[in-house]
Amino acid sequence: MPWFTHEAPLITRPEIEALLDRMVAEAKKRLDSPELGRVLLLPPDITRAHAGVGWMTEYLYHRLTDEGSDVFVIPTLGQHVPHTREDNAWMFGSIPEEKILVHDWKNGVTNVGTVPAEFVREATGGAVDWEMPIDLNTTTVTQDWDLIINIGHVVPHEVLGFANHNKNYFIGLGGKRLLGAAHMASAVYGIENNLGNLLTPVRECFNYAESHFLGGLKDVYFQVVMAYNDDSQLIHTGVFVGDDLDTYFAAARASREQNITVFEEPVAKIVAVMQEDEFRATWVANKAVYRTRMAMADGGELLIIAPGVERFGEQPEVDALIRKYGYLSKDEVLELYKTAEDMRDIPHGTAHLVHGSPEGRFTIRYAPGGLTREEIESVGYAYMDVHEALERYDPARMQDGWNTMPDGERVFFISTPSAGLWATREKLAGRTQD
Secondary structure (H helix, E strand, C coil): CCCCCEECCCCHHHHHHHHHHHHHHHHHHCCCCCHHHHEEEEECCHHHHCCCCCCHHHHHHHHHHHHHEEECCCCCCCCCCCCHHHHHHHHHCCCHHEEECCCCCCCEEEEEEEHHHHHHHHHHCCCCCCCEEEEEEHHHHHHCCEEEEEEEEEEEEEECCCCCCCHHHHHEEEHHHHHHHHHHHHHHCHHHHHHCCCHHHHHHHHHHHHHHHHHCCCCEEEEEEECCCCCCCCCEEEEEEECCCCHHHHHHHHHHHHHHHEEEECCEEEEEEEECCCEEHHHHHHHHHHHHCCEEEEEEEEEEEEECHHHHHHHHHHHHHHHHHCCCEEEEEEEHHHHHHHHHHHHHHHHHHHHHCCCCCCCEEEECCCCCCCHHCCCCECCCHHHHHHHHHHCCCCCCCEEEEECCEEEEECCCCCCCEHHHHEHHHHCCCC
């Protein structure tokens, strides 16, 4: 059972700070430890900064430091580009740079066990039959921590059904082998079979790994849920705190109720904006694709306005893979994967080619700040000049939801695609309900 939960139409920053205090007090009580010597904070990276997880991390850092704890922070980057000093200052405020450690997904991991191939096969319904080596951040799993606090935003997710909880460990702090095995399994199983499901095959594998290999960690999850208010602003509506799976399920159910927009009919035109200060590659900006694809009509168009996007992959080898092959259908990728050594070397990148593909159903049109028309079209997308896009679909004037343009064009506008899931009722059929 969760340690405690709090839900309301609006949870203010002072109320969240009080709940953070309550979590620390509860942890000390449960650990029978009035003093927490060494504490590790595990927030998401900058691509989830809109959830307020940065100031929550900063608040915890100073609260614990003032009590004498030695506190460190590791942004759960996965294989994303490490934060710059400026990124850290923007997201985490006054936390000293030397206290913010960098996750190295290639050389900074330690194997703690393996999810057997038989378990993966059963979880995926026979779709894949490879094992998942659980290689995790060495600092996290080998050093002695009096408390590890996972801070995150629970929201629909393309691999795990809903983000956060033990995703912080197995994706955010995972190694190359684990990231490849997990992402490729999700791609083969089918992105639209994952989105909005409380328990996906990869989540089931991560739950196995947590119970079998991480039982010795003294940890807790502080999970927030957000929703749009009447002024189209994202606000906090739920806080879920605990150290078990029930805490995740409680938060995911709340997110399912608040963060999924259901359409009776497919949508012909969606315009989505990816914030310039958070999204700099299609690798992360394609959340706009993942979260809207189940709403798109056949023959429709998804326009992604992304002023900060200047590359495809977060890492050079992934960027090169996307430039070489482009965004392909699932069947095309799986056929190439049999023999293409570069695909097999970075399967998490290969999976991204599938996740970002419209599968021939609709057009994905990008308006990036730092990629040319030639570059965008070379990977299978259509192009629009970012200045033209911002002038026509000015985020300051557009309203979340349906908009009718001066020339009569009717579009559905989404200001923060990473905060939800948009789908037809038909596409959502069969989701895990309990």
